Amino acid sequence: MIARLLHWTIALLVASQFTLGWSMQSIPKAPPGARADAFNLHKSIGLVILALMTLRILWRARTAPPPWPAMPSWKAALAKANHALLYAILVALPLSGYLGSVLSGYPVKFFGLTLPRWGAALPAAKDLMSGVHLAATWLLAAALALHLGGAIHQAMATGGSLLGRMGWRRG
Numbered sequence: 001m002i003a004r005l006l007h008w009t010i011a012l013l014v015a016s017q018f019t020l021g022w023s024m025q026s027i028p029k030a031p032p033g034a035r036a037d038a039f040n041l042h043k044s045i046g047l048v049i050l051a052l053m054t055l056r057i058l059w060r061a062r063t064a065p066p067p068w069p070a071m072p073s074w075k076a077a078l079a080k081a082n083h084a085l086l087y088a089i090l091v092a093l094p095l096s097g098y099l100g101s102v103l104s105g106y107p108v109k110f111f112g113l114t115l116p117r118w119g120a121a122l123p124a125a126k127d128l129m130s131g132v133h134l135a136a137t138w139l140l141a142a143a144l145a146l147h148l149g150g151a152i153h154q155a156m157a158t159g160g161s162l163l164g165r166m167g168w169r170r171g
Helices: 002-026 032-062 073-104 123-158
Strands: none
Touching: 002 032, 002 123, 032 073, 073 123
């Protein structure tokens, strides 16, 4: 139950981040209020995702996942590798965004609360983190497409047994 709750909460937050992340790019820089608010909301949700992923990793370290349905070994290996990639990206993406924000020299706000500053403005390092963040976004999109495609394919091939692993079953 905990794994499912974390999975679907993170999935919804990631979907909102894609929507917000792409749409906020078109907000004009002047006046700064609306753009800053959108970026701060994006950063806040990213930090929530990082916290939830930390909990998910800790939960997974203590609790075995449900067994995989029957599938060819190459599909199981691909699914496991993609899951590991998703976990890595869902930690790296918010971390790179947070570090980019810290290194920008602007304050980082978490749902309106200004977090303590601990880094100096380093434009080159900020640009590096922005590049990592953008590349990780595209990698996440590809990994999610593979994840969703694999889940749909497996559900069609098995009559839905894979969806039962992370779905909300009754009884």
